[in-house]
Amino acid sequence: GAGVSQSPSNKVTEKGKDVELRCDPISGHTALYWYRQSLGQGLEFLIYFQGNSAPDKSGLPSDRFSAERTGGSVSTLTIQRTQQEDSAVYLCASSKILGSSGSPDTQYFGPGTRLTVL
């Protein structure tokens, strides 16, 4: 079956420009996550969507970052006025939720979008 897809796979932009990154989760997965992966830094949580609940934005590094999820499916991460320190691989993951616990089951990751800010 189809996995998590992300587009574009690579994005090169100039400092100060806005970028939009797209994530298509696995159908039926109510939870969706955005992470940022920098070399040697592991995964940095950015934002979490679960069903119709308000998103958890606690990981967004600044107000230049925002994300939305339309119809409980596709999500877009927007970075405004990009800076060189925004260069990283942006990963999206989706999952089901374990019973009534609220905790996620296995996360399925997309291939990522490599963002380079010149």
Place this chain on the structure above:
Amino acid sequence: AQSVTQLDSQVPVFEEAPVELRCNYSSSVSVYLFWYVQYPNQGLQLLLKYLSGSTLVKGINGFEAEFNKSQTSFHLRKPSVHISDTAEYFCAVSGRSGGSYIPTFGRGTSLIVHP
């Protein structure tokens, strides 16, 4: 708050030797535990997970991990590694009830298998 510590950033090992990748966590609530693997130029995929039941969990490619509640550890082991096991390995924890449902990842351990 919850946190994950992967003590070794890099583990070099020779082919067919055993390996252990260490993971320790801290959490104020009971947890679910995961190991993910990222092969070179590929996305992250699940290696194994502990949700409940037996504390010894078996995963793909001959890996296993043991949940030790008293030591708050979830170390990953393989008795005999292959060149193809060269990859980045990430330990992750999420709260079972209460706490943070957002998985917290360790910084990763790079396993390098030499011929």
